[in-house]
Amino acid sequence: MSEPSPAGNFRPADSPSYESILQCMRCGFCLAVCPTYALTNRERSSPRGRAALARAVAEGRLEFTPAVGEEAYFCLDCKACTTACPAGVRVGTIMEFCRSQEQGFRPPSLPAGALRDFILKRMLPSPALMEGSLLPLRLYQRLGVQWAVRRFGINRFLPGALAKMEGILPALEKPLRLELPEVIPAQGKKRGRVAFFLGCAMSLVFPEVSRQTARILSQQGFEVVTPREVKCCGAPHLAEGDRDTARRLALTNLDLFLGLEADAIVTDCAGCGCALKEYEELLEGHADHGRLGRFRAKVRDVSEFLAGAGIRTEELRPVPMSVTYHEPCHLVHGQGLSGPPRHLIGKIPGVELREMKESNWCCGMAGSFALKEREASRKLLERKLAHVRATGADALVTANPGCHLQLAWGVRELGMKQPVLHVVELFGRALPA
Ligand code: SF4
Ligand code: SF4
The missing domain is CATH 1.10.1060.10 (Alpha-helical ferredoxin)
Incomplete structure (x- = not known):
């Protein structure tokens, strides 16, 4: 037996x-x-x-x-x-x-498995391939096809997941990875050197957010090093059950970022931060304990880092507006960070923070959940946006690209007026020109 x-x-x-x-x-x-x-x-x-x-x-x-x-x-x-x-x-x-x-x-069928493998094992691990894959989408927008699809309601005839993908697609700019200087000097009295972990989604979909992150860190007195060899943090792989590829990517990032000898490894993506903080667990038995501990000790969300370092406020300009804050799950629950983003918002002169109900409830994005479970996702989003509306705030602030996409789509769908901003975009408005 x-x-x-x-x-x-x-x-x-x-x-x-x-x-x-x-x-x-x-x-x-x-x-x-x-x-x-x-x-x-x-x-x-x-x-x-x-x-x-x-x-x-x-x-x-x-x-x-x-x-x-x-x-x-x-x-x-x-x-x-x-x-x-x-x-x-x-x-x-x-x-x-x-x-x-x-x-x-229960492995997926041959075509679905091949597509999944291509995305997880080939495309996401290769920044160049990801950047190239956005080119047709940028053309789709530049040539006015997206405008026509939306204006004439053609997206209503697309299959559900594709219609949602089309709906959440924001205006795409050039990816940031090759554009951002690899070293940005500290302004004023230098307070340290940070390695900036530029996430894939931020570089590709929200480059302005990461541009502001680097600008703020530099303005606050930190030299910012952004390595171009950075790989995806592995969060999408963990979410889709591909732990092998997640480990491969984690090992590359571990070597790369420890080699930079920075005081901290900073990210502006809650999902990346959460994944990076879990490398210790993911790589147990695959990498040296001491190195994993050193890496873990350095990883910080940008709001956590700035709140911990102390924010220089002398040069900040007023930003007269009211905002409400949606807490990304991977920041509040995944990293236990509820206070630091609010601290950052509170330091901006003129900004009034209006708390919403259930600020720490999921917005319904949750990676591919929003595409696969569209009805459930929409219900969670509507619950969230009802709370946003009740605050009457001028803008909706968050700190994760997935939430940002979902909330911006929901705001448009429901005909609401609030722009959706990352917390660093809001803070960036207060910096001297
Ligand atoms: S029932 Fe829920 S709260 Fe209680 S121990 Fe289990 S997981 Fe935790
Ligand atoms: S969906 Fe429910 S079970 Fe899953 S992580 Fe969230 S609270 Fe926990």
Whole structure:
């Protein structure tokens, strides 16, 4: 008789640890904060239910059924349950492992698998390929085709996921990676040297945000080093269950950024920051502990870094407007950062921060969730925007490209007037010209 697997009915490679699942004591404190439970009122779509499913698989009482795989992908990985959980159970992370399992148990069909592999294993690891792939989209916008598609409602006839992708596509500029100087000197009295982790989405879709980040860091007295060899942080791979490629990318970034000898590694993307802070766990057994610890100790979200360093305010100009702040899940729950972005906003003369209800609830983007679970995603977005509207604020501020895309699309769809800004774009308005 063969020995039972220590992973139960999970495949041994990349299975969630039994100890992490066992921590759940079924108290139910997480139920009130879980967006998918709020949407469905279904136990299996709650953190407690998902932990119970994983436990049953780990104990060999349940096969890894399609329903387990579905729940892994229906989880937003928003990590709100971990913030609420007295035992710190990381259901989102357990579900990330379950996504890897799903890929192993039920690989996608040949064409879908080939497309997935191309995106995850070829395109995302290659900044040049990603930049090249945006060229047709930039032409689509430059030649006025996008205007016509939207003006004449042609996008109504596109398949659902494609229509959503078209809808959230913002005006594209030239990617920032090759344009941003590799070294930007500190202004005034130098306070240190930071390595800027330029995320793919920021470079490609929101270059102005990262331009402002580099400008602010320099104005605040830091030399900014932005390596062009930077790779994707691996967050999309973890979300899609490709832990091998995520590890490869993480190892490259680890070597690159430790080699820069900077005081801190700063990012303006909440998703990247969260992934970088989890390299220690992802690379356990694949890289030296001391190096992983040194890397982890340096990673900072830009608001966390500036709040920690102390913000120079002498030269700031007033920005007379009211704003409300949507907290990205990967900042508030993934990194425990709620105060620093508000601190940054509070330092801008003239800005009034109007808090919205449920500011720390997911906006419904959650990576590919917004494309695959469009109805659920839309309901979460409408709930969020109702709270935004109730504040009457002039602008909506956030700190993550995924949220930024989703919120800007929702604002347009609902005919609201508020512009959506990253917190550094708002802060950038206060800098001297
Ligand atoms: S995940 Fe945490 S909060 Fe939710 S039931 Fe389990 S122990 Fe309680
Ligand atoms: S990560 Fe979010 S969606 Fe997933 S179980 Fe936790 S609260 Fe629910």
